[in-house]
Every structure is written in structure tokens, then in C-alpha cells.
Amino acid sequence: SSVYAAPGSRGAVAEYRTRYGHWIGGEYVDPVKGQWFENISPVNGKPFCEVGRGTSEDIDRAVDAAWKAFATWGKTSPTERSNMLLKIADRMEANLEKIAVAETWENGKPVRETLAADIPLAIDHFRYFAGVLRAQEGGISQLDEDTVAYHFQEPLGVVGQIIPWNFPILMAVWKLAPALAAGNCIVLKPAEQTPASILFLMDIIGDLIPAGVLNIVNGFGIEAGAPLASHKKIRKIAFTGETTTGRLIMQYASQNLIPVTLELGGKSPNVFFEDVARANDSFYDKALEGFSFFALNNGEVCTCPSRALIQKSVYDQLLGDGIERVRAIRQGNPLDPETMIGAQASNDQLEKILSYMDIGRQGGAKVLIGGERADLGGDLTDGYYVQPTIFEGTNDMRIFQEEIFGPVLSVTSFSDFDDAISIANDTLYGLGAGVWSRDMNTAYRAGRAIQAGRVWTNTYHQYPAHAAFGGYKQSGIGRENHLKMLDHYQQTKNLLVSY
Numbered sequence: 001s002s003v004y005a006a007p008g009s010r011g012a013v014a015e016y017r018t019r020y021g022h023w024i025g026g027e028y029v030d031p032v033k034g035q036w037f038e039n040i041s042p043v044n045g046k047p048f049c050e051v052g053r054g055t056s057e058d059i060d061r062a063v064d065a066a067w068k069a070f071a072t073w074g075k076t077s078p079t080e081r082s083n084m085l086l087k088i089a090d091r092m093e094a095n096l097e098k099i100a101v102a103e104t105w106e107n108g109k110p111v112r113e114t115l116a117a118d119i120p121l122a123i124d125h126f127r128y129f130a131g132v133l134r135a136q137e138g139g140i141s142q143l144d145e146d147t148v149a150y151h152f153q154e155p156l157g158v159v160g161q162i163i164p165w166n167f168p169i170l171m172a173v174w175k176l177a178p179a180l181a182a183g184n185c186i187v188l189k190p191a192e193q194t195p196a197s198i199l200f201l202m203d204i205i206g207d208l209i210p211a212g213v214l215n216i217v218n219g220f221g222i223e224a225g226a227p228l229a230s231h232k233k234i235r236k237i238a239f240t241g242e243t244t245t246g247r248l249i250m251q252y253a254s255q256n257l258i259p260v261t262l263e264l265g266g267k268s269p270n271v272f273f274e275d276v277a278r279a280n281d282s283f284y285d286k287a288l289e290g291f292s293f294f295a296l297n298n299g300e301v302c303t304c305p306s307r308a309l310i311q312k313s314v315y316d317q318l319l320g321d322g323i324e325r326v327r328a329i330r331q332g333n334p335l336d337p338e339t340m341i342g343a344q345a346s347n348d349q350l351e352k353i354l355s356y357m358d359i360g361r362q363g364g365a366k367v368l369i370g371g372e373r374a375d376l377g378g379d380l381t382d383g384y385y386v387q388p389t390i391f392e393g394t395n396d397m398r399i400f401q402e403e404i405f406g407p408v409l410s411v412t413s414f415s416d417f418d419d420a421i422s423i424a425n426d427t428l429y430g431l432g433a434g435v436w437s438r439d440m441n442t443a444y445r446a447g448r449a450i451q452a453g454r455v456w457t458n459t460y461h462q463y464p465a466h467a468a469f470g471g472y473k474q475s476g477i478g479r480e481n482h483l484k485m486l487d488h489y490q491q492t493k494n495l496l497v498s499y
């Protein structure tokens with residue numbers, strides 16, 4: 001398979017517009033204040049389109065358009081909404097390659113991932129909620145001979161959604177699919193680092209969604225995100241991003257007493273018990289792959305297994321084999337289907353990661369591999385590339401406690417089961433974790449003892465639509481995915497009737 005041509009060059013399968021306004025009421029509109037900002041590709045560090053810079057005036061306009069649409073959309077049947085979600089999924093599937101290349105160009109992640117994981121998963125989330133919706137039934141219970149209680153699931157109304165840049169399309173779809181399925185209208189604010197992937201998608205699926213049901217306002221956190229999260233006319237705010245921003249979102253929401261869903265940061269432990277290294281077989285191979293997954297999606301994953309905990313008795317062996325595995329990760333042009341690690345999403349993110357390389361060294365951690373910016377030469381010289389990096393140290397160091405959001409792993413050892421659990425839980429976060437053992441009794445007990453919303457057992461980094469996802473502790477409030485998610489976007493009407 002050959003390298004995809006970059007959008008804007010000859011033979012490209014995906015082309016961005018040169019300018020995107022906000023998507024409001026089913027069409028592009030210019031920002032009220034007439035301001036725009038440049039969108040830069042991390043692949044080569046160069047601007048490729050302009051995007052509307054939203055303010056509270058644009059948010060007002062989008063919220064009004066959404067309420068107008070809700071008058072009709074809020075009364076549609078589950079069947080009608082389910083059918084729409086299925087059509088969206090089909091349309092996306094027919095345009096898979098285009099969408100994957102467009103997202104790679106904007107975010108810098110390898111096209112092999114957008115093709116094989118990000119976009120197929122997004123498609124499946126639409127199908128999952130289309131199915132779940134059809135199976136949802138209200139409850140009827142008889143209280144006495146003459147009295148019956150009916151339960152109806154109603155949409156909330158207009159909801160706000162704010163997303164980060166690490167999975168521009170998948171993070172949007174995680175929120176859009178259940179909200180649309182439940183019959184809500186939406187105002188979505190993408191991250192300022194990746195504003196256009198979702199608008200690129202609107203050019204493909206926009207005609208399938210009634211005007212005003214989904215509105216997209218781009219812009220920066222304070223200028224566009226805060227007016228949305230604090231808007232008096234929204235009935236819920238769903239947010240994915242940093243823990244510090246999550247606190248602000250909750251404060252805004254408290255003013256209007258609306259519910260929040262918060263998917264926040266993480267510092268996920270990946271725990272390897274000694275029996276993993278007992279034989280050099282396919283299980284061990286899978287575990288080593290799991291060890292190397294800190295670099296997947298360039299480490300820009302909220303559940304990045306950024307701390308590896310290895311039992312002392314096999315520490316040198318497993319770490320040595322793990323490092324060999326990481327050496328084999330192919331870094332290169334994200335548009336090359338052979339590339340396994342691409343560019344970080346923005347220059348700010350690149351600098352943040354490089355600063356953590358210094359923090360690690362200064363804090364006394366030892367660099368085992370990587371530790372520098374990567375210069376890939378040619379057109380890619382100005383792109384935002386970082387070497388996959390492994391530090392060895394102790395769990396009290398900043399690089400073990402703070403989220404780096406890059407391909408940087410911090411490794412330490414543990415003596416026994418209790419030591420492993422205590423190190424794993426010694427963090428403010430509780431989003432993801434990995435547990436590796438051939439002994440399912442050990443794996444089960446560790447999985448139950450680690451305080452995290454998702455514990456992968458003898459696997460890592462799978463995100464099926466039907467598995468609940470969300471954080472313990474400062475990693476968030478509420479769950480996404482799974483049929484439970486519909487509950488977050490509905491309220492229950494009870495009709496108590498005496499006949």
C-alpha cells in the first residue's frame with residue numbers, strides 16, 4: 001500500500017475547503033464577529049484552512065436554531081431516529097478512506113489507525129445506538145386494580161457538547177450518537193486544534209440530519225466553550241478534556257443546575273505479573289504488545305497506559321523485551337499506511353511533551369529509549385514528531401503522577417500483589433488500567449482492586465460501543481458508551497393514572 005497524497009496536492013482522496021464557517025441550522029454561517037483562525041496540519045506544521053472563531057453570539061444563534069429544530073425532532077419516533085443513525089453509518093462507511101485521510105491530516109495520527117480503528121469505531125457507535133434505541137421500552141406497573149404507573153423516556157432538549165482534539169471524529173460520535181438517539185438537539189464545540197474534521201464529515205452526512213438538530217460552533221475554550229457550557233438554555237453539558245477544565249465546566253453547570261458528563265484525564269497503570277514472562281509464547285507476545293501500546297495514537301489517549309508496573313522477579317527480562325518491541329515501532333509520515341507512530345496533534349502539545357522529558361531527567365528518572373524530538377526530514381521537518389520514550393523511575397516522580405499525553409512511558413517495579421495495587425492506585429486519576437497475568441484469579445482480583453472505570457485484562461486499548469467507559473476519582477463523572485449512556489440524555493416521565 002502506498003502513501004496517501006496530502007490534501008491539497010495532486011491525487012489526494014480528501015480535500016478540505018479553504019474556509020469553514022459554523023454549521024448552524026443545516027448550513028455554514030460566518031461567525032457573527034467576522035473573526036477566523038488558521039488550522040495547521042501537524043504532519044508538516046503548515047496551515048491548510050481557516051475556521052470561524054466563535055463567540056457567545058454564535059453560541060446563542062446555534063442554541064436558538066437547536067431549540068427551533070427540537071419542536072419537531074423531540075417528537076420523532078425511536079424508529080425514525082434509529083433509521084437516521086443507520087443511514088449516517090452507511091454513508092460514513094462508503095466514505096471511510098476519505099474521512100480517515102482527512103482526520104489524519106488534521107490530527108497527525110497514523111492513517112492505519114484512522115482507517116482500521118477510529119472511523120470504523122465511530123460508524124459502529126452510530127449502529128449500536130440505533131439498535132439499542134429500538135430495544136428500549138418504557139415500564140408499566142400496576143399499583144392496584146385501578147391505578148397504573150407508566151414510564152416514558154423523553155429527550156432533555158438542547159444539549160451542549162465540548163470535545164478534545166485527540167480523536168476528533170470518534171470523541172464527537174461518542175457524544176452525538178446517544179444524544180441524537182435519545183431525541184435531543186445539539187450544539188457541539190470541537191477543539192480549536194482540530195476544528196475541521198467534523199465539518200469535513202458534515203459535508204458527507206449533513207444532509208441526513210434535519211436542519212438545526214446538530215449545530216457546530218468552533219472556537220477557543222474561553223471564547224466559545226464557556227458561553228456554551230454556561231448557557232441558560234441548555235439542559236445538559238457533556239465534556240471531554242482536562243481535569244482542570246472539567247472543574248470549570250462543573251462550576252458553569254451548577255449555575256443552571258444542569259447535569260454534567262465529564263470524561264477527564266488519566267495516568268493509567270499497566271500491571272505485569274511475573275507469570276506473564278514464564279514462557280516465550282503467544283501470550284507473552286501479546287503482553288509485550290500491550291506494553292508498547294503507550295505509543296498508540298502517539299500516546300494522545302486519555303487511557304494511555306503511561307505507567308508500566310513490572311514484578312521485580314521478571315523486571316529486567318520483561319523490560320528488555322518490551323524495549324525491543326518499542327524499537328520496532330515504525331515512525332514516519334502519518335499518511336503512510338505502514339506508519340505506526342505519527343505526529344503529535346499541535347505544537348503546544350509537542351512542547352508540553354518535550355518539557356516533560358526535561359522534568360523526567362531533572363527529577364532523577366533514567367531515559368531507557370528516546371527522549372528527544374524526532375526530525376523526519378524533507379517535508380516533515382517542521383511536523384510535530386517525538387521519539388517514543390521510556391523512563392525508569394519511581395511512582396512519586398512527576399512523570400508518574402502527571403498526564404503527559406504523548407508517547408512517553410514511565411516504568412517501575414513492584415514486589416507482590418499488594419504492592420502492585422498500592423502503586424497502581426497511588427494517583428489522582430482512575431480512568432483506565434491494564435492487568436496481565438496467566439492466572440485468571442490474580443487478574444480478576446487485581447482488576448477489582450484497581451480504582452479505575454475500565455480495567456483491561458490481558459488486553460488493552462479496545463473501545464467497543466457496548467462496554468461502559470468512564471472515570472473514577474478525578475478522571476470524571478458518568479459513563480459513555482453502553483446502553484446506559486442513553487440514560488444520560490433522557491429523563492423519565494412517570495404518568496400515574498387512576499382508571
Ligand code: NAD
Nearest residue numbers: 163164190191220221225226241242245263264265266302
Ligand atoms: P482541554 O480541557 O484543554 O480542552 C478540551 C475542550 O474544552 C476544547 O474544546 C477546549 O476548547 C474546551 N475548553 C477549554 N477551556 C474551556 C472553558 N473554560 N470552558 C469551556 N470549554 C473549554 O483538553 P485538551 O488538552 O484539549 O484535551 C486533552 C485532555 O482530554 C486530556 O487531559 C485527556 O486525558 C482528556 N481526554 C479524556 C478522555 C476521556 O474519555 N476521559 C478522552 C480523550 C481525552
